[in-house]
Amino acid sequence: MRLMVAGLSNRDGRLIFKTLGKLVEPGGTLQDWRQLERAVEQAQPDVVLLYLGQRPGQTCTLARRVLNHYPALQIVGLVEKETPGLVELSTEAGLVDLVILEHGQHELNAAFERLHEARLQQQEADGxxxxxxxxxxxxxxxxxxxxxxxxxxxxxxxxxxxxxxxxxxxxxxxxxxxxxxxxxxxxxxxxxxxxxxxxxxxxxxxxxxxxxxxxxxxxxxxxxxxxxxxxxxxxxxxxxxxxxxxxxxxxxxxxxxxxxxxxxxxxxxxxxxxxxxxxxxxxxxxxxxxxxxxxxxxxxxxxxxxxxxxxxxxxxxxxxxxxxxxxxxxxxxxxxxxxxxxxxxxxxxxxxxxxxxxxxxxxxxxxxxxxxxxxxxxxxxx
Ligand SMILES: Nc1ncnc2c1ncn2[C@@H]1O[C@H](COP(=O)(O)OP(=O)(O)OP(=O)(O)O)[C@@H](O)[C@H]1O
Ligand SMILES: [Mg+2]
Incomplete structure (x- = not known):
């Protein structure tokens, strides 16, 4: 699956691609998350790892809009710490998963392994x-x-x-x-x-x-x-x-x-x-x-x-x-x-x-x- 990292620096993006290794195919890093819609249109990723940063509410609203236009896209949220209401917010926005870094680095790999597994299962029948x-x-x-x-x-x-x-x-x-x-x-x-x-x-x-x-x-x-x-x-x-x-x-x-x-x-x-x-x-x-x-x-x-x-x-x-x-x-x-x-x-x-x-x-x-x-x-x- 082709992954785009959004809302992080190129350096952090590289680090994430390195951590995820063969689980994903690198699809670029977008620093300014506000440009997400245009970036998705151009790069056509399967999955976006979106840093929810300081303004999770605004970021999630944008994610919802992008998902309405690209329903096949999957967005995984990324935050450092869990704050009250964050899980509900990201679920409501249609994010498939939320990685909370304070729970440990392995959370990132685990989320992408789950996604990988789910995508494999979805490719079963051809009715x-x-x-x-x-x-x-x-x-x-x-x-x-x-x-x-x-x-x-x-x-x-x-x-x-x-x-x-x-x-x-x-x-x-x-x-x-x-x-x-x-x-x-x-x-x-x-x-x-x-x-x-x-x-x-x-x-x-x-x-x-x-x-x-x-x-x-x-x-x-x-x-x-x-x-x-x-x-x-x-x-x-x-x-x-x-x-x-x-x-x-x-x-x-x-x-x-x-x-x-x-x-x-x-x-x-x-x-x-x-x-x-x-x-x-x-x-x-x-x-x-x-x-x-x-x-x-x-x-x-x-x-x-x-x-x-x-x-x-x-x-x-x-x-x-x-x-x-x-x-x-x-x-x-x-x-x-x-x-x-x-x-x-x-x-x-x-x-x-x-x-x-x-x-x-x-x-x-x-x-x-x-x-x-x-x-x-x-x-x-x-
Ligand atoms: N082969 C059939 N022989 C007799 N009556 C039939 C037959 N097929 C359907 N009907 C009757 O035609 C009527 C309309 O059927 P149906 O509701 O399936 O149509 P529809 O095209 O889906 O309608 P709508 O445009 O309202 O969605 C029903 O009263 C149904 O009982
Ligand atoms: Mg009918």
Whole structure:
């Protein structure tokens, strides 16, 4: 990991690099801590060791701001002596660790060994990330997201998480009657201070075996979320889960587009209504601006009824449909009313079978010849 030392003289910086030896790769010393933001932008360190000095309050405020812009960055605080409230102050600012020199020189090495260990652990999995974007509101994006999560989790060896990126209106947690604690906003806001254990075990688990990151009710105090935070969230989740399914809602916002661009694949959920088909076309155009490898998305036709003119639907939406979920209003609605997934509430319903088929084509298991055509596009996941 590349380390920058900030707030100390070049001489002290050299001493620190010498003490830490092979644990870090030297990334320069910045004497004036007030220039931290610009220095991070230029030197792109993985970790900053920040001397909190005489003004720990001001230094921590700056650290918080820098971390908001660079959520992948980790900042370790350095002080000579512990003063009252210092630990709380640095934790609140988002510092990953605090080295107190009066406790002994070995504290410095110990902190960087912990960091090194945590970074190794975080590099474990390399999951597949699927973004679901509604062609318009109400097409069934959330229904597909939670049921797909449940079907993918039927394989007990796979870790699956459904993430509600429909930030201010999302209802994944409500649909499953799970308390969204910790919520997706909590993870977005805490970024690099979240340890591997929290990424894995923090998000609540549904009884059918998948986890969720939901949206809480009171968003009055929520800070605005940046695209960088979303990308960091997605990249962190893929290290801990085999499948990450994101409900991006139907609005084109900085957050939903960041989710789409960080995903390995995108599915636009449509129905055969004209407004949905036109909405799909607009979303395809928006995705074209994200510099993604073509095709920018595939289509999922929900609430499908018999006798649909598929070529006309593909033409109107500008999407190739790789999945068709049949209309099963009674079953879907019944499951929803009981806050259940179809796998529990209506395992034999048409919609459940179609979503299970989609899950199989994603995971590549039990592939029939009919499903093989669909699977071809998911090989792009790898
Ligand atoms: N395959 C299906 N068959 C019948 N009804 C369905 C199907 N899929 C979803 N629905 C119904 O469509 C309605 C909207 O579903 P859902 O809330 O999942 O949509 P959404 O796109 O997430 O909506 P929003 O834009 O509000 O987030 C629900 O009443 C749900 O029961
Ligand atoms: Mg929804």
């Amino acid at each position: 597949d990330v699927l973004a679901l974007l509604g062609a318009k509101g109400g097409v069934g994006t959330t229904t597909v997201a939670v049921n797909l999560g449940a079907e993918l989790a039927a394989d007990r060896n796979k870790r699956v998480i459904v993430v509600d990126l429909h930030l201010y209106l999302g209802d994944v947690a409500a649909a499953l009657d799970l308390a969204p604690d910790p919520s997706v906003l909590w993870f977005l806001g805490h970024g690099s201070t979240v340890d591997a254990k929290m990424w894995r075990n923090g998000p609540p688990m549904h009884r059918t075996g998948f986890q969720i990151l939901g949206v809480e009710g009171d968003l009055g105090a929520a800070e605005p979320v940046t695209a960088e935070q979303v990308v960091f969230l997605v990249d962190s989740l893929r290290r801990h889960y085999d499948y990450v399914v994101m409900d991006c809602g139907s609005n084109l916002t900085e957050v939903s587009l960041a989710g789409c661009s960080a995903a390995d694949q995108r599915l636009i959920v449509v129905t055969d209504e004209l407004a949905a088909l036109l909405g799909a076309r607009r979303r395809v155009l928006a995705l074209h601006h994200l510099d993604l490898d073509p095709p920018v998305a595939y289509g999922l036709l929900n609430r499908a009824t018999e006798g649909l003119d598929m070529p006309a639907i593909e033409e109107a939406s500008g999407l190739r449909m790789v999945s068709t979920i049949r209309n099963a209003w009674r079953d879907v609605h019944g499951a929803m009313e009981r806050a259940q997934v179809l796998r529990e509430a209506a395992p034999h319903s048409d919609a459940r079978m179609d979503i299970a088929d989609l899950a199989r084509s994603i995971s590549g298991t039990g592939v029939t010849s009919e499903a093989r055509r669909k699977r071809a596009f998911f090989s792009l996941f790898r």
